[in-house]
Amino acid sequence: MRRWPIALLLLICLGAAAFWWLTRPRPLAADAIAGLQGDAEAGALVFAAGGCASCHTAPGAEGSADDATAGTAAAEDSPIVQSGPVLAGGQAFATEFGTFYAPNISSDPEAGIGDWTDIQIVNAVTRGVSPEGQHYYPAFPYAVYGHADLEDIVDLVAYLRTLPAAQTEVPPHDVGFPFSLRRGLGLWKRAFIPTDWVVAGDLSPQAARGRYLAEALAHCGECHTPRNAAGGLVTAEWLGGAENPDGPGRIPNITPGGLDWSEADIAEYLTSGFTPEYDTAGGQMAEVIENLSALPQEDRDALAAYLKAVPPVAPD
Amino acid sequence: MTHRAARLCAPLFAAAVTAAVTTSALIGTAGPAMAQDDLPPAVAARQHHMDLYGFNLALLGGMAKGEIDYDADAATGAAGNIAALAMLDQSGYWPEGTSSDDIEGTRALPAIWENMDDFQSHIDALAEAATALEETAGDGVEAVRAGMGGIGKSCGGCHEDYRVSR
Numbered sequence: 001m002r003r004w005p006i007a008l009l010l011l012i013c014l015g016a017a018a019f020w021w022l023t024r025p026r027p028l029a030a031d032a033i034a035g036l037q038g039d040a041e042a043g044a045l046v047f048a049a050g051g052c053a054s055c056h057t058a059p060g061a062e063g064s065a066d067d068a069t070a071g072t073a074a075a076e077d078s079p080i081v082q083s084g085p086v087l088a089g090g091q092a093f094a095t096e097f098g099t100f101y102a103p104n105i106s107s108d109p110e111a112g113i114g115d116w117t118d119i120q121i122v123n124a125v126t127r128g129v130s131p132e133g134q135h136y137y138p139a140f141p142y143a144v145y146g147h148a149d150l151e152d153i154v155d156l157v158a159y160l161r162t163l164p165a166a167q168t169e170v171p172p173h174d175v176g177f178p179f180s181l182r183r184g185l186g187l188w189k190r191a192f193i194p195t196d197w198v199v200a201g202d203l204s205p206q207a208a209r210g211r212y213l214a215e216a217l218a219h220c221g222e223c224h225t226p227r228n229a230a231g232g233l234v235t236a237e238w239l240g241g242a243e244n245p246d247g248p249g250r251i252p253n254i255t256p257g258g259l260d261w262s263e264a265d266i267a268e269y270l271t272s273g274f275t276p277e278y279d280t281a282g283g284q285m286a287e288v289i290e291n292l293s294a295l296p297q298e299d300r301d302a303l304a305a306y307l308k309a310v311p312p313v314a315p316d
Numbered sequence: 317m318t319h320r321a322a323r324l325c326a327p328l329f330a331a332a333v334t335a336a337v338t339t340s341a342l343i344g345t346a347g348p349a350m351a352q353d354d355l356p357p358a359v360a361a362r363q364h365h366m367d368l369y370g371f372n373l374a375l376l377g378g379m380a381k382g383e384i385d386y387d388a389d390a391a392t393g394a395a396g397n398i399a400a401l402a403m404l405d406q407s408g409y410w411p412e413g414t415s416s417d418d419i420e421g422t423r424a425l426p427a428i429w430e431n432m433d434d435f436q437s438h439i440d441a442l443a444e445a446a447t448a449l450e451e452t453a454g455d456g457v458e459a460v461r462a463g464m465g466g467i468g469k470s471c472g473g474c475h476e477d478y479r480v481s482r
Contacts, residue, residue, distance in 0.1 A: 268464070
């Protein structure tokens with residue numbers, strides 16, 4: 001009789017230890033980016049492909065993508081100093097788990113991330129781990145950015161450092177128990193972050209480039225793929241369309257099973273926003289196109305080739 | 317004991333259900349509104365006006381996509397048509413009582429009448445983008461591709477604020 005409580009206690013301790021081990025934040029090795037030299041001009045394109053400005057500019061701020069390319073060689077020869085989007089944060093994302101506020105990631109050392117080291121920013125972007133060693137909520141698509149080449153992320157960091165500072169204080173996330181316990185996110189990461197490309201197999205070099213852009217930067221799947229009850233992406237229905245968290249209607253199925261546009265149609269849509277009927281993109285997609293239109297034409301062609309290589313999901 | 321176990325397990329439950337929610341995308345893929353027989357003439361006229369934009373855009377877009385052979389004169393002409401259309405006086409198109417709140421068969425939001433100056437500025441932006449393309453469209457298909465972006469942005473920007481989404 002007396003043994004039971006001890007056994008139970010032992011079990012609980014073991015469970016707690018296992019939980020602690022499984023949920024531990026896993027940043028990159030301290031020397032992971034040693035030797036990499038950030039190129040801000042290349043980083044501007046990573047920034048555009050990653051769609052950072054769509055969430056991290058202040059609510060209602062305009063012209064993010066225009067500004068994002070202001071410093072690229074394609075735009076003009078002017079140096080990228082203190083021009084470009086102001087990443088003051090503050091946009092609210094109301095979800096069933098609570099309301100998330102996009103943080104200030106401007107170069108301000110107090111309110112933003114100006115005093116973070118390169119590896120701290122790289123860990124935030126690719127591993128979802130804060131400088132204090134806490135998990136970030138996956139509203140921040142680090143699950144996607146973790147597949148990017150570290151060289152690209154180091155370039156991105158170099159670009160972020162050129163952007164203006166903003167002293168805006170953003171409210172903390174308004175997330176209730178139990179989601180307020182960030183430690184548990186370690187399990188979410190283990191369960192739901194794909195370890196490899198979702199669209200596996202041999203792709204043409206062009207489609208593979210598109211896969212890199214879509215699955216490591218542009219995070220198309222975050223909206224276009226359905227989620228399970230725990231908020232993990234259902235990769236078996238990759239890009240097969242999903243509920244619209246912002247309102248009525250559905251986010252469309254963009255696999256060959258749901259979208260019969262030609263590659264040229266898709267590339268044109270991602271460039272100018274025109275559908276094959278010459279209607280225009282709306283909602284969040286208009287912002288996505290603003291970002292993607294800053295990329296070289298080959299990259300939008302690559303995204304189109306990738307979408308044709310995605311396994312078809314049957315229409316609803 | 318049970319109480320403590322529950323406390324220790326709480327993060328597990330939390331983990332099991334914690335989730336990401338992201339921004340959303342909404343693509344408007346609808347074609348032009350169906351003109352109906354009983355629409356007020358101003359509504360029918362402005363819808364046909366949109367059709368004329370679409371007709372000229374289809375030529376430029378077809379060239380941009382490589383579906384239609386590039387033709388410098390045709391491209392310049394189509395861009396010029398769009399610019400000319402955007403510069404027409406539209407004051408007769410928007411009588412009171414013809415918003416989507418007032419009648420069926422239109423996607424023109426009441427916001428148009430509340431912000432007529434801003435609404436007009438989108439049309440001016442289209443005229444500007446189309447005029448710019450008219451000047452460069454003869455330079456080659458690359459110029460047509462580049463010019464479509466500015467036109468698309470002005471179209472989309474206006475639709476975003478002033479058209480019923482679906």
